[in-house]
Amino acid sequence: MTEAADSDLIVLRPEGLYCPAGDFHIDPWRPVARAVITHAHADHARRGHAAYLCSAPGEGVLRARLGGIQLQTLAYGKPLSIGAATVSLHPAGHVLGSAQVRVEHRGRVWVASGDYLLTGAPDDLGVGEGAMAHARAHPPANATCDAFEPVRCDCFITESTFGLPIYRWRPPGEVFAGINRWWAGNAQAGRASLLLAYSFGKAQRLLAGVDAFIGPIVVHGAVEDLNRAYRAAGVRLPETLRLEEVSDRSLLRRALVVAPPSVQGSAWAARLGECSSAFASGWMQLRGARRRQGLDRGFVLSDHADWPGLQRAIAATGAQRVIVTHGYEAVMVRWLQQQGLEAGSFRTAFGDQAEDVAGAPAAEQATPAA
Numbered sequence: 001m002t003e004a005a006d007s008d009l010i011v012l013r014p015e016g017l018y019c020p021a022g023d024f025h026i027d028p029w030r031p032v033a034r035a036v037i038t039h040a041h042a043d044h045a046r047r048g049h050a051a052y053l054c055s056a057p058g059e060g061v062l063r064a065r066l067g068g069i070q071l072q073t074l075a076y077g078k079p080l081s082i083g084a085a086t087v088s089l090h091p092a093g094h095v096l097g098s099a100q101v102r103v104e105h106r107g108r109v110w111v112a113s114g115d116y117l118l119t120g121a122p123d124d125l126g127v128g129e130g131a132m133a134h135a136r137a138h139p140p141a142n143a144t145c146d147a148f149e150p151v152r153c154d155c156f157i158t159e160s161t162f163g164l165p166i167y168r169w170r171p172p173g174e175v176f177a178g179i180n181r182w183w184a185g186n187a188q189a190g191r192a193s194l195l196l197a198y199s200f201g202k203a204q205r206l207l208a209g210v211d212a213f214i215g216p217i218v219v220h221g222a223v224e225d226l227n228r229a230y231r232a233a234g235v236r237l238p239e240t241l242r243l244e245e246v247s248d249r250s251l252l253r254r255a256l257v258v259a260p261p262s263v264q265g266s267a268w269a270a271r272l273g274e275c276s277s278a279f280a281s282g283w284m285q286l287r288g289a290r291r292r293q294g295l296d297r298g299f300v301l302s303d304h305a306d307w308p309g310l311q312r313a314i315a316a317t318g319a320q321r322v323i324v325t326h327g328y329e330a331v332m333v334r335w336l337q338q339q340g341l342e343a344g345s346f347r348t349a350f351g352d353q354a355e356d357v358a359g360a361p362a363a364e365q366a367t368p369a370a
């Protein structure tokens with residue numbers, strides 16, 4: 001744990017992260033008066049707060065998940081005075097609308113990252129003409145939301161869901177090529193391809209990244225609810241059919257079926273007939289995870305930064321002080337201290353396992369508590 005000083009812009013309270021200068025919470029897990037929400041995953045956006053603030057692109061997905069809430073939105077980069085603090089939101093590259101929260105007070109700046117993902121390119125956080133050319137050569141890791149933007153700050157509160165040296169992602173293009181080969185092979189053999197993924201964020205990233213010419217794409221209703229919010233926000237996704245809309249069952253034999261992990265072994269999945277099953281998640285990098293869950297394939301694809309990505313993001317902020325949340329805090333804190341930074345941790349109630357409202361029981365058994 002990190003000791004709170006009176007001058008700290010963000011502190012840990014029983015309700016969650018709290019900004020005393022602005023009298024608001026960030027992603028609180030207990031009901032509060034004013035909640036600034038980094039993104040609409042269930043562990044960050046909970047019910048019961050009196051008033052919510054989120055990024056403008058995040059409005060549709062937050063409303064899709066929480067319904068009729070009192071919600072104010074803020075365009076990325078636009079400053080807003082809350083109490084004595086100045087707050088702005090900056091893209092985190094994680095899911096549609098995901099934001100880092102920048103708080104400024106009396107000349108000091110703190111940033112709470114929420115969950116974030118960088119592109120796979122090693123120098124994508126550069127500036128100027130070289131960075132522009134580089135960005136053209138390397139498309140964003142996640143085409144369904146704005147790319148992570150490094151924000152200079154004195155103190156950076158970072159997630160560390162995959163904050164262990166074993167987590168190093170392959171370039172997304174490589175992962176998608178593998179998914180396309182698996183799907184095309186199944187279609188050739190006349191069986192459905194059931195691709196399990198969190199219904200908010202990962203599912204849409206998969207839909208946007210696969211080769212839709214291979215065959216029809218069928219989705220679970222939980223996925224389609226979020227697809228609707230993404231399309232309404234202007235994100236291009238291929239045509240999708242809900243399973244209930246498939247009248248010609250032979251079509252399933254060539255189909256990619258995207259559904260939340262909770263459908264594994266369910267009556268819903270049984271309706272697909274013969275199928276090959278796979279799970280797309282960062283947790284698939286763990287040895288034995290795929291086998292323990294009885295899956296044919298595991299694709300390592302995460303919407304969180306990997307170990308090198310976390311380090312690059314932290315370095316790009318220029319922060320002298322770093323507070324680690326969201327899993328594997330101790331390893332990351334030790335590494336940061338070795339770099340000469342002041343580092344501590346906040347014990348938060350965030351966890352990748354809670355990223356899907358439908359839940360991922362099979363995945364929970366196979367992964368360590370984060």
Ligand SMILES: [Zn+2]
Binds near residue numbers: 094115
């Ligand atoms: Zn998240």
Ligand SMILES: [Zn+2]
Binds near residue numbers: 326350352
């Ligand atoms: Zn999270």
